[in-house]
Amino acid sequence: MFKDSSRCIVIVGAQWGDEGKGKITDVLAEQATLVARYQGGANAGHTVLVKDEEFILHLIPSGALVPDVKCVLGNGVVVDPWTLLDEIDVLEGRGIGITERLIVSRRAHLVMPYHRMLDGARESLRGEAKIGTTKRGIGPAYRDKVARTGLRVCDLEDLVGCESIVRAACQAANGLLQSWDLADRADPRRIMADLEAIVPRILPLAGDSGATLLKELNDDGRVLLEGAQGSLLDVDHGTYPYVTSSNTTAGAAAAGVGIGPTLIDGVLGVVKAYTTRVGNGPLPTELQGDEADLLRRLGAEFGATTGRPRRPGWYDGAVVRHAAAVNGLTALAVTKLDVLDTFEELKLGTGYTLDGGQLEIFPDRAPDLGRVEPVYETTAGWGSDTTGARSWEDLPGAARTYLERIEANAEVPIRYVSVGSARDQIVRVPIPRVA
Numbered sequence: 001m002f003k004d005s006s007r008c009i010v011i012v013g014a015q016w017g018d019e020g021k022g023k024i025t026d027v028l029a030e031q032a033t034l035v036a037r038y039q040g041g042a043n044a045g046h047t048v049l050v051k052d053e054e055f056i057l058h059l060i061p062s063g064a065l066v067p068d069v070k071c072v073l074g075n076g077v078v079v080d081p082w083t084l085l086d087e088i089d090v091l092e093g094r095g096i097g098i099t100e101r102l103i104v105s106r107r108a109h110l111v112m113p114y115h116r117m118l119d120g121a122r123e124s125l126r127g128e129a130k131i132g133t134t135k136r137g138i139g140p141a142y143r144d145k146v147a148r149t150g151l152r153v154c155d156l157e158d159l160v161g162c163e164s165i166v167r168a169a170c171q172a173a174n175g176l177l178q179s180w181d182l183a184d185r186a187d188p189r190r191i192m193a194d195l196e197a198i199v200p201r202i203l204p205l206a207g208d209s210g211a212t213l214l215k216e217l218n219d220d221g222r223v224l225l226e227g228a229q230g231s232l233l234d235v236d237h238g239t240y241p242y243v244t245s246s247n248t249t250a251g252a253a254a255a256g257v258g259i260g261p262t263l264i265d266g267v268l269g270v271v272k273a274y275t276t277r278v279g280n281g282p283l284p285t286e287l288q289g290d291e292a293d294l295l296r297r298l299g300a301e302f303g304a305t306t307g308r309p310r311r312p313g314w315y316d317g318a319v320v321r322h323a324a325a326v327n328g329l330t331a332l333a334v335t336k337l338d339v340l341d342t343f344e345e346l347k348l349g350t351g352y353t354l355d356g357g358q359l360e361i362f363p364d365r366a367p368d369l370g371r372v373e374p375v376y377e378t379t380a381g382w383g384s385d386t387t388g389a390r391s392w393e394d395l396p397g398a399a400r401t402y403l404e405r406i407e408a409n410a411e412v413p414i415r416y417v418s419v420g421s422a423r424d425q426i427v428r429v430p431i432p433r434v435a
């Protein structure tokens with residue numbers, strides 16, 4: 001069970017990403033001493049609003065916006081070092097000191113320019129079947145990691161060794177680009193020159209993420225492990241092949257920072273009060289036309305990394321039940337409830353049928369998920385402004401009913417409800433509830 005006093009918590013997205021993990025992490029980071037990312041890279045886009053100032057973080061954990069909280073990029077993250085330095089400079093330029101409290105795992109793999117080139121090239125070759133990646137080089141960087149041809153942060157200590165890895169990777173990338181009749185080529189000399197220029201800034205940040213977390217927990221610290229993307233984008237448990245290239249789910253959190261799973265006390269699943277997806281792949285409760293436009297506009301549903309319009313849909317309980325199972329969710333945080341304030345009626349997906357039969361298990365084949373029929377419950381809207389709610393009792397009755405339906409369907413208790421992007425627009429739900 002998730003408790004406010006839990007010492008090591010994983011925060012995961014329980015849909016297709018963009019659930020508002022950044023805001024929830026930022027809120028919880030006020031009680032934390034360390035926040036660590038465990039997977040993904042600069043494909044993430046965590047938007048956090050602090051005192052009317054908007055911050056969009058791609059690599060650095062959302063906890064960075066809380067002063068004095070230590071930030072760690074675990075070994076499971078793929079780090080684009082140039083993006084990292086840009087992000088540090090932007091934060092420092094806006095008065096947020098981060099350099100002194102950031103550690104990047106020495107074991108983390110680096111995303112290199114040839115990874116970005118290959119990501120873009122593969123996507124353009126896929127044509128209609130494209131995944132809709134963020135083109136941040138994530139897939140090719142994880143491919144090199146698993147193929148044991150990657151470059152890690154610790155390799156920057158030995159530039160001669162580094163150069164031989166870069167040369168071999170450029171040769172392989174250029175061979176592919178040539179075979180695809182594309183003119184772009186990766187230039188190892190230029191890449192090495194660019195890399196050498198930043199080594200003096202990257203190496204001082206490098207450390208052992210596992211040892212850092214273990215010490216923090218032994219010193220009575222409180223740790224948040226912040227997932228990026230969502231559970232349905234997990235390379236194993238998501239809607240393959242329309243997924244990202246890492247395990248986004250909670251099981252990967254321990255391995256992605258270098259601690260044992262026995263140190264984790266709870267898993268908080270973040271769900272939007274409706275559903276969105278950016279990129280391609282099946283989305284059973286997807287809305288079309290005016291209803292989609294309305295939800296997209298009310299929820300400002302445009303990607304934080306790529307600016308692409310997100311595909312909106314009704315809340316999909318089958319998705320969240322799947323996420324609850326594969327993550328072992330112990331609590332839910334429901335975000336963006338206020339976006340639904342003006343709807344007269346809401347539909348809530350509770351499950352699927354396929355070929356006339358009720359589905360008990362979430363489909364593993366994307367084409368099957370594309371054919372399912374969602375089963376909906378219709379509930380009345382609440383037609384009033386929830387942005388000022390700060391307690392469960394402040395929420396209108398119909399909104400509470402909607403949330404209770406989500407909770408009953410997921411079989412996971414709701415601990416937080418977010419009713420706006422500001423840090424204080426949060427309802428902490430006590431267990432047991434009074435109202």
Ligand code: IMP
Pocket residue numbers: 016017018043044045131132133134135136137138139228229230233242243244245278279280
């Ligand atoms: P990649 O992670 O860039 O390889 O993209 C793979 C899929 O994951 C695409 O559908 C992307 O749109 C999606 N994706 C990657 N990162 C995020 C994210 O932070 N939020 C939502 N979708 C994401």
